[in-house]
Amino acid sequence: MTKCWFDYKTVIVTGASSGIGKLLSERLIRDHGCKVIGIARTESKLAAFKEELGSFSHKFDYYAFDVSDKEKWTSLADTFRAEGIKIDMLINNAGILPKFDRFDNYSLEEIDQAMEINFFSSVYSMKALMPLILESDTPAVINVASSAALCSLAGTSVYSASKAALRSFTDSVREEMRGRCYIGLICPGFTKTDIFRNQKKSSSKSQKAMDMVSTSCDRMVKLIINSIWKKKQDSVFGIDAHLMDTGCRLIGPYCSLASSKVMKLSGLEIFKDIYAE
Numbered sequence: 001m002t003k004c005w006f007d008y009k010t011v012i013v014t015g016a017s018s019g020i021g022k023l024l025s026e027r028l029i030r031d032h033g034c035k036v037i038g039i040a041r042t043e044s045k046l047a048a049f050k051e052e053l054g055s056f057s058h059k060f061d062y063y064a065f066d067v068s069d070k071e072k073w074t075s076l077a078d079t080f081r082a083e084g085i086k087i088d089m090l091i092n093n094a095g096i097l098p099k100f101d102r103f104d105n106y107s108l109e110e111i112d113q114a115m116e117i118n119f120f121s122s123v124y125s126m127k128a129l130m131p132l133i134l135e136s137d138t139p140a141v142i143n144v145a146s147s148a149a150l151c152s153l154a155g156t157s158v159y160s161a162s163k164a165a166l167r168s169f170t171d172s173v174r175e176e177m178r179g180r181c182y183i184g185l186i187c188p189g190f191t192k193t194d195i196f197r198n199q200k201k202s203s204s205k206s207q208k209a210m211d212m213v214s215t216s217c218d219r220m221v222k223l224i225i226n227s228i229w230k231k232k233q234d235s236v237f238g239i240d241a242h243l244m245d246t247g248c249r250l251i252g253p254y255c256s257l258a259s260s261k262v263m264k265l266s267g268l269e270i271f272k273d274i275y276a277e
């Protein structure tokens with residue numbers, strides 16, 4: 001193991017029960033000797049992950065709660081203080097992807113839920129835990145946004161808004177904390193995880209198209225760890241994410257227009273509801 005600044009640190013990872021958060025936790029534990037405190041709603045999945053870690057399982061503790069419940073964050077901070085648990089790094093990774101759809105088809109409850117989980121949860125966790133994190137020799141917060149924060153696509157109004165809010169919030173807080181805490185932002189593109197479980201079932205044509213632009217979870221986690229290791233401010237990962245980032249820088253809002261035209265012309269059924277008359 002090559003020496004790295006977060007070796008043997010204590011790290012909170014939200015969304016540690018599946019996908020990027022689970023693999024990231026595993027790598028931090030196995031490759032960097034970290035103690036990981038995982039958070040997600042489904043206790044059985046967290047318990048199964050602890051089991052899977054075998055001889056490393058003592059390096060993983062977990063709390064099962066909804067990250068959008070602000071009181072849970074304050075009581076977690078109180079527990080850490082009471083038990084003398086030090087926190088070095090917080091990785092706000094938990095998130096949901098509402099189904100691709102037109103804005104007018106979302107209920108207000110669905111919109112609230114996406115904003116709460118994808119944006120406000122990071123505000124709550126940082127508000128509650130920042131005083132503890134600042135006591136560390138290597139204080140760090142990493143927020144996982146999305147390429148959707150860089151360029152809004154038709155059908156992702158709510159998801160894009162929640163991730164763009166997280167991006168703006170992170171940029172401001174980073175400047176306020178500069179020199180006191182490392183704050184990183186990760187914008188992944190499509191990554192092969194279960195996050196697409198709520199989307200309409202894809203045909204093999206849609207699936208092929210998605211697979212072509214998607215990054216494997218393993219590769220995404222390697223890129224994220226490398227970015228944290230180098231203390232990068234902003235990281236954009238994945239072919240699709242780079243295309244969106246460059247497109248937006250070059251042609252601004254026309255990037256959303258161009259993407260929309262491509263999505264419509266593709267005829268793929270995951271986009272059909274968005275363009276239905």
Ligand SMILES: NC(=O)c1ccc[n+]([C@@H]2O[C@H](COP(=O)([O-])OP(=O)(O)OC[C@H]3O[C@@H](n4cnc5c(N)ncnc54)[C@H](OP(=O)(O)O)[C@@H]3O)[C@@H](O)[C@H]2O)c1
Binds near residue numbers: 041042067189
């Ligand atoms: N996969 C992609 O293509 C992609 C692209 C860009 C950005 N991202 C972002 O990357 C992050 C991880 O996504 P993923 O692909 O790994 O998704 P995933 O496989 O669906 O995992 C999401 C994790 O978040 C947890 N979670 C969701 N809602 C929660 C809540 N209210 N409270 C606590 N935990 C909650 C889930 O556990 P429970 O369900 O048990 O709570 C799960 O552990 C998300 O923020 C996502 O927006 C993903």
